Amino acid sequence: MKSDTENKKSKKVLKTTADPFLIDLLKSSSPSGYEFEAQKVIEKYVTPVADSMKKDALGNRMATINSKGSPHVLMMGHMDEIGFIIRYINKDGFLFFDTIGGHDVGLISGRKVRILTEKGMVYGITGRRAIHLLTAEERKQMPKLQSIWIDIGARSKEEAMKRVSVGDAVVYDNEPFYMDNGLLCARGIDDRGGTYVVQEVLRRLSKKKMAASLTSVSTTQEEIGTRGAIPAAYEVHPDIGIAVDVGHATDFPDGDSNKLGEFKLGAGPILARGPNICPRVFAELKACAERLKIPYQVEAESGPTGTDARVIQMSREGVATGLVSIPLRYMHTPHELACLDDIEWVVQLLVEFVSSLKPGDKFEW
Numbered sequence: 001m002k003s004d005t006e007n008k009k010s011k012k013v014l015k016t017t018a019d020p021f022l023i024d025l026l027k028s029s030s031p032s033g034y035e036f037e038a039q040k041v042i043e044k045y046v047t048p049v050a051d052s053m054k055k056d057a058l059g060n061r062m063a064t065i066n067s068k069g070s071p072h073v074l075m076m077g078h079m080d081e082i083g084f085i086i087r088y089i090n091k092d093g094f095l096f097f098d099t100i101g102g103h104d105v106g107l108i109s110g111r112k113v114r115i116l117t118e119k120g121m122v123y124g125i126t127g128r129r130a131i132h133l134l135t136a137e138e139r140k141q142m143p144k145l146q147s148i149w150i151d152i153g154a155r156s157k158e159e160a161m162k163r164v165s166v167g168d169a170v171v172y173d174n175e176p177f178y179m180d181n182g183l184l185c186a187r188g189i190d191d192r193g194g195t196y197v198v199q200e201v202l203r204r205l206s207k208k209k210m211a212a213s214l215t216s217v218s219t220t221q222e223e224i225g226t227r228g229a230i231p232a233a234y235e236v237h238p239d240i241g242i243a244v245d246v247g248h249a250t251d252f253p254d255g256d257s258n259k260l261g262e263f264k265l266g267a268g269p270i271l272a273r274g275p276n277i278c279p280r281v282f283a284e285l286k287a288c289a290e291r292l293k294i295p296y297q298v299e300a301e302s303g304p305t306g307t308d309a310r311v312i313q314m315s316r317e318g319v320a321t322g323l324v325s326i327p328l329r330y331m332h333t334p335h336e337l338a339c340l341d342d343i344e345w346v347v348q349l350l351v352e353f354v355s356s357l358k359p360g361d362k363f364e365w
């Protein structure tokens, strides 16, 4: 075990800017069920290099290379992000909404938001009674969702309805930006980071000779129950499946390592172990990291993980499954924080994994 100082010395920041493909994904608005903009980014960067690009009724994007190869590897990273949906427009033109995916309700008010309408983007702000106007009791509590609204500056229901409709989706209006030490801050790195990784692996392997065939899927609706992954895993029918998602880093002031284990930004991909993971896939991923001298962190998951990996493993007759995660601080907040080196290392690790597979190896054990 290296001391902290040694670790610091050996830790070099390799990347300080991101691939434009990743930035375009992070700029897109892609709440679950409304992944239109992310789909366009995937098509722009991946369709030209893939042998085929399939879509389905759930909105998944499935790119394949070397389709005659074996084993057939599936990689999944979900392209949806958390957001909101407009439920009710009151007589004064204020919009009330529900959440799409898991939100910290305490963070919702006081934000600039994008409303995705059929006629294009409408900007608004999330309003709530000011702190001075809350009762002593209200100040102690988490706000109720119904005590927050979206203000688009309309003066009546009629005025608002000219611009927005019930059922329009909403996301926070934050743009990605860089921070010191090769860190990238953006909303929805969960899991546009993962969807970038699986498609970038396919892009890098598209000209390479290899035994395996690869289908990289940008799934939809993961945040509301891994829903896009279900038909996609069935359709792809792989031998081996790897989900790429984000994992909680614990390197912040009250990160609970006793509960979660210890995970740091910039300390490499997180490889999951546990019942959801095929032991041979884990062992092979670890061996690949060691061959490439990529640092890695191991996460224990006692049951089905809250990722597309849970769906992949139980698809059809069962699939040898792995899960690789990008360490992330502040998951499901408007400003998620990841390290560019970790993202690049996950890409390199999975390029090595797929290209080193032996013909026909189905990872039975």
Ligand SMILES: [Zn+2]
Pocket (backbone or CB within 6 Å): 190, 191, 223, 332
């Ligand atoms: Zn998530």
